[in-house]
Amino acid sequence: DSGVTQTPKHLITATGQRVTLRCSPRSGDLSVYWYQQSLDQGLQFLIQYYNGEERAKGNILERFSAQQFPDLHSELNLSSLELGDSALYFCASSVGWTSESYNEQFFGPGTRLTVL
Amino acid sequence: GQNIDQPTEMTATEGAIVQINCTYQTSGFNGLFWYQQHAGEAPTFLSYNVLDGLEEKGRFSSFLSRSKGYSYLLLKELQMKDSASYLCRDKLSFGAGTTVTVRA
Numbered sequence: 001d002s003g004v005t006q007t008p009k010h011l012i013t014a015t016g017q018r019v020t021l022r023c024s025p026r027s028g029d030l031s032v033y034w035y036q037q038s039l040d041q042g043l044q045f046l047i048q049y050y051n052g053e054e055r056a057k058g059n060i061l062e063r064f065s066a067q068q069f070p071d072l073h074s075e076l077n078l079s080s081l082e083l084g085d086s087a088l089y090f091c092a093s094s095v096g097w098t099s100e101s102y103n104e105q106f107f108g109p110g111t112r113l114t115v116l
Numbered sequence: 117g118q119n120i121d122q123p124t125e126m127t128a129t130e131g132a133i134v135q136i137n138c139t140y141q142t143s144g145f146n147g148l149f150w151y152q153q154h155a156g157e158a159p160t161f162l163s164y165n166v167l168d169g170l171e172e173k174g175r176f177s178s179f180l181s182r183s184k185g186y187s188y189l190l191l192k193e194l195q196m197k198d199s200a201s202y203l204c205r206d207k208l209s210f211g212a213g214t215t216v217t218v219r220a
Contacts, residue, residue, distance in 0.1 A: 002158065033208070042212035043159070043203065056208055090158060104149065105205075107158035 003027065004093050004108035012114045018079040021111045025072055025093030031055070032074040033094070033105060034066055038087040049074055050097045078113070086115045120211040122204055127217045128194055136189045136214045138204035149205040150178050150189045153213065159203060162189065194218045 003026035013019055025032050034046040045058035049068035060066075063081075068074045078085060089112075092105040119141040128134040140148065147166035151159035165171055165180035165187060177190040191198055201213040 002160075035210075043210040045208045045210070048208065058208060088156070103146070103207075104161055104164065107160070109158050112156075 002106040002108065004091060004106050006089075006091050006108035006111050008111060009109065010112050010114075012116065013081060014116055015081055015083060017081050017115075018077065019081065019113065021076040021078070021089055021091075021113075023074045023076070023091030023093075023108055025074070025091075026106055029093035029095050029106070030072065031094045031097050031103075032068055032072070033092040034060075034074070034076050035090045035092065036087050037090060037110075038084075041087075043090065046076070048097070055097050081115045083115050086113055088112050120204060120206055120209050122202075122211040122214045124212070125215045125217070127219060130194055130196060130218055130220050132194050134191045134194060134216060136191070136202050136204075136216070138187045138189070138211055140185050140187070140204070140206045144207075145182060146207060148178075148180055148187045150176075150187075151203045151205065151210075153201045153203060155201075162202075191216070196220070 005024045007022045030051045033048045035043045037043050046060040047066050048056040052068050063079050066076045088110045090110045091108045094103050094105045122138045149164050150162040153159040163178040165178050170179045175192045180187045196218050199218045201215050203213045204211045
């Protein structure tokens with residue numbers, strides 16, 4: 001158990017809908033990262049927050065948005081869902097942010113999103 | 117992942133050794149991470165290298181050459197449970213992963 005929690009574990013929805021994925025980082029970690037992993041694909045970095053502020057942005061679609069709250073939990077919002085958005089969405093957390101020399105990321109169990 | 121290359125698949129026999137290579141092209145290097153990921157599960161941390169040389173952790177070792185932008189993960193005494201995807205990471209970019217299949 002990494003200490004990172006994600007809810008829900010599974011989510012099934014229809015095209016055009018909007019969903020919210022939630023992540024709670026490990027105690028003491030200030031950074032939260034979101035990744036998308038489609039079937040047989042590598043981990044694609046979406047976005048990072050550090051202590052409530054957006055720190056880095058990857059290949060995140062405009063239909064997707066995220067935020068980190070004062071209690072450090074984070075939510076990833078996916079809207080106007082398409083079939084291609086079906087994937088595993090992982091959240092990870094770390095103590096610091098990427099410019100530091102050691103920044104191990106601890107991953108949550110993921111949310112499996114299925115868009116029908 | 118951007119600028120990170122690793123082989124797609126490797127197959128080896130139980131008890132053997134397998135070496136997974138990873139090349140990266142990035143500025144502001146802050147170390148290279150290796151993760152193991154079983155299908156449908158979260159990646160788990162294996163090793164971290166920031167200085168040149170070999171880091172050994174039991175059956176798993178990782179090597180780094182900063183001048184060559186090159187790292188490898190060495191898996192020794194392979195077990196069936198080592199069948200998984202192995203990912204290298206530099207900052208926020210992951211390689212596409214190398215699927216290792218261990219055969220009896």
